[in-house]
Amino acid sequence: xxxxxxxxxxxxxxxxxxxxxxxxxxxxxNLPAGAAGWIWLAIIIIxxxxxxxxxxxxxxxxxxQNPLALPSEPTLDxxxxxxxxxxxxxxxxxxxxxxxxxxxxxxxxxxAAFAIVRGNNRFLKSxxxxxxxxxxxxxxATIIPIxxxxxKLHLYDSLLALxxxxxxxxxxxxxxxxxxxxxxxxxxxxxxxxxDGCSEWQTMWRLALPLTKPAIVTVSxxxxxxxxxxxxxxxxxxxxxxLRVLPLALWSFQGQYSVNIPAVLASVVLTTLPILVxxxxxxxxxxxxxxxxxxx
Amino acid sequence: xxxxxxxxxxxxxxxxxxxxxxKRLDSRxxxxxxxxxxxxxxxxxxxxxxxxxxxxxxxxxxxxxLLSFTNWDGIxxxxxxxxxxxxxxxxxxxxxxxxWLTFLIMALTWIIQTPISLLLGTFTAGTQKYRALLAVxxxxxxxxxxxxxxxxxxxxxxxxxxxAAGLHMPFLAQDWLGQPQLxxxxxxxxxxxQFIPFHTLIYQGGVRQIPKSLYEAASIDGxxxxxxxxxxxxxxxxxTIITSSTLMVVGAVTYFDMIFVITGGGPGNATRxxxxxxxxxxxxxxxxxxxxxxxxxxxxxxxxxxxxxxRLGGKDKNGSQLEGM
Numbered sequence: 001x002x003x004x005x006x007x008x009x010x011x012x013x014x015x016x017x018x019x020x021x022x023x024x025x026x027x028x029x030n031l032p033a034g035a036a037g038w039i040w041l042a043i044i045i046i047x048x049x050x051x052x053x054x055x056x057x058x059x060x061x062x063x064x065q066n067p068l069a070l071p072s073e074p075t076l077d078x079x080x081x082x083x084x085x086x087x088x089x090x091x092x093x094x095x096x097x098x099x100x101x102x103x104x105x106x107x108x109x110x111x112a113a114f115a116i117v118r119g120n121n122r123f124l125k126s127x128x129x130x131x132x133x134x135x136x137x138x139x140x141a142t143i144i145p146i147x148x149x150x151x152k153l154h155l156y157d158s159l160l161a162l163x164x165x166x167x168x169x170x171x172x173x174x175x176x177x178x179x180x181x182x183x184x185x186x187x188x189x190x191x192x193x194x195x196d197g198c199s200e201w202q203t204m205w206r207l208a209l210p211l212t213k214p215a216i217v218t219v220s221x222x223x224x225x226x227x228x229x230x231x232x233x234x235x236x237x238x239x240x241x242x243l244r245v246l247p248l249a250l251w252s253f254q255g256q257y258s259v260n261i262p263a264v265l266a267s268v269v270l271t272t273l274p275i276l277v278x279x280x281x282x283x284x285x286x287x288x289x290x291x292x293x294x295x296x
Numbered sequence: 297x298x299x300x301x302x303x304x305x306x307x308x309x310x311x312x313x314x315x316x317x318x319k320r321l322d323s324r325x326x327x328x329x330x331x332x333x334x335x336x337x338x339x340x341x342x343x344x345x346x347x348x349x350x351x352x353x354x355x356x357x358x359x360x361x362l363l364s365f366t367n368w369d370g371i372x373x374x375x376x377x378x379x380x381x382x383x384x385x386x387x388x389x390x391x392x393x394x395x396w397l398t399f400l401i402m403a404l405t406w407i408i409q410t411p412i413s414l415l416l417g418t419f420t421a422g423t424q425k426y427r428a429l430l431a432v433x434x435x436x437x438x439x440x441x442x443x444x445x446x447x448x449x450x451x452x453x454x455x456x457x458x459x460a461a462g463l464h465m466p467f468l469a470q471d472w473l474g475q476p477q478l479x480x481x482x483x484x485x486x487x488x489x490q491f492i493p494f495h496t497l498i499y500q501g502g503v504r505q506i507p508k509s510l511y512e513a514a515s516i517d518g519x520x521x522x523x524x525x526x527x528x529x530x531x532x533x534x535x536t537i538i539t540s541s542t543l544m545v546v547g548a549v550t551y552f553d554m555i556f557v558i559t560g561g562g563p564g565n566a567t568r569x570x571x572x573x574x575x576x577x578x579x580x581x582x583x584x585x586x587x588x589x590x591x592x593x594x595x596x597x598x599x600x601x602x603x604x605x606x607r608l609g610g611k612d613k614n615g616s617q618l619e620g621m
Contacts, residue, residue: 030521033419037430040416043489048436050459051448068462104344112345119338127342130354136602137353140550140571141594144584145359146352147370168352171345200337229441231553236579247443251557254447261451268444275439283432290438291497 055079055266062262078266082253087270089242090249094228097159097245101166102224106216108167109174114204116175117182118190128179134172139165143236150237161237162245166230170223181215182208221278221289228275246271357595364588370579377585385589393565394573395593401484401569402548408488409495409544410537416492417499418529431500435493442490446557449486476566479559483567486554491547495540502536503529542605549598570594 046068054062055078057071065072116128146165147156155161185208193203209216234248244252250271254264279286364381368374385391420431437445452458453472460468472478506529514524530537552571555561561568561576568576570590578587 033415034426036415037419037427040412041430041433044434044437044493046459047448047452047489050452050462054451062457066462067457067459108345108348111341115338115341121339123339124342127346130346131349134349134353136546136599137357138546138550138594138598140552140574141591141598142353142356142360144363144574144578144588144591145356148359148363148368148584149352149356164348165352165356168349171349171353175345200341204341229443231441231443231556235556247441247553250441250443250447254450261454261457264447265451268440268448272440272444279435279439287435287497290435290494291501 051265051268054262055269057262059260059262078260078263079270081260081263082267082270085253086241087246087249087267090244090246091271091274093159093243094245097162097166097234098224098227100159100163101170101227102220104163105167105170105223106174106220109171109219110178110209110212110216111204112171113175113178113182114200114208116179118200118203128175131172131175135176137169137172139169140232143232146233147236156237157239157243159238159243162227162230162233165233165237166227170226174219174223177219178212178215181212185211217285218289221286225275225289360588360591360595363585364592366585366588368584369582370584371582381585381589384586385593390565390568390573391590394568394570394590397480397567398549398569398571398597400480401487401551402545404484405487405491405548406541406544408484409492410541412488413492413495413499413540414530414533414537416496417501418503418525420496421500421503434496437490438493438497440490442553443557445486445490446554449482450558453482473559474563476563479563479566483555483559486558487548487551490554491544495544498540498543499533499536502533506532538605538608542602545605546598546602549594549601570597 050068053070054067056074056076057065058073058075058077061071061073061075112127112131116124142165150156150161150164155164189207189211190203193207198206229247230245231247231251234243234245235251238244238248241252250267253267257263275286363374365377365379366374367377367381416434420427420434440448450473455461455469455471460466460470470478472482510528510532511524514528519527550571551569552575555567555569555572556575559567561572570593574587574590574594577590578584
């Protein structure tokens, strides 16, 4: 124990030096960068600030006050009105579609990624090539045949219609990211599982799954956000008001209440709230989920 | 070892021909040979992902090509139309305008987004506390959906009750969404506002991976901040720039949600890019065959641009990034 102490103490004794160097660097303040940074902050924050404060204004306040002034008589009426307009149901629809698409997409992709990394036959290799090429298929361009298929399957105007294509289009990137992570698992661990007599199925659940958990969280968030914010599939594949998901509900709400801007902006705030909460409690995971696989 | 491995693969193959799944035999042989073998059950694991991907992504891709040679109004029966849709598309000024707009939006959003996200990424990669705080706020637009952003900007751009009145800047009080040129400008601005935070994140990650020693060596050599940025940061970020540009440019081919909500393609056809043209032709004018032609063009355009960009950066992938270390 005592012999290791000097080794651990040495770096701590050295740390002041780089820190003081950083201090010297700080003293030469980078004024242009700082100024530009604050200007950019204004560009980002003013619209968000406007959305927030306007959503608490009464309609009279909206027409009479300075648009950027805080509401003189803050009110929750807009939020009450939005909630009275079935937003609870739309929220539930969004949750169902997001979970219904993300959980199977990640589970199937994880199984596929495990097989692709562990096996090496021609079938698995060509499946992997197919998934890689699938990265380049844009959802928008396939929407007409998807529409046709969903009609033929008698799924038009159902939440399942949104789930199935969402799963399919989440698979390529998810397989790519997860297989990169599973490839990083040391081969010795797989070997020792084999020596203990575990089947591939058991190896997958007991070894690969726990070791790739961070990547699974990341891809789940990435896919979940994509589905949560998705607009085109619900626009084309559903029709009934009671099946609206949040982005679509937002759009039809602003069409319906275009004169009541504070209420429309309250609906914007409400639909963003769940993701804002996620950002506050798990910023690191959310941020890594947003750039899943791109920032490496 | 290699012989044993080869033997393992061979036995696995034979076994699959005979009795497909005998886990006991499998593990016993593995124990004897100590090598990785391919097993039948692994193939089954890929099946769920493969089936749903084939049915709902690959099949529609083939379907859109087939549909481009048909007439379909979205409800009735589908009839074969030969190359009529394709001929009409190539003689249609709306189509060319949509194609031109797609390129214009692609080019302008790339020119605006790339330098700003590159600088912001470098800025937020710094270790100063205030920069970390700013970064938290910079990423807020990422939380909003495209529909939400479009709706918010519609309110914000109102000449009487929006930003112009709030900031007391009369020149901001324009009919932003009513004038063709201005509407296009709005689309480009809002796209940038929405996606710069995302690309800033990518660049921030890239900058953080640049070895500190490079900067220390440069500052010993007397290089200032600007020189360090242009001679170290930018060259080191070559692959990050290619990744980010690919995402920007390929994304621009299919911009739909935000433009659809904020302008609906108007005024006139001023913001009707290819994706909107496809939607409006197919689902508003009920010409699915004609819209499928646009969809095929979308796919080809996106693919060829992505491949071209990847080739730009792909030549000496291993060499240059570690240069000078």
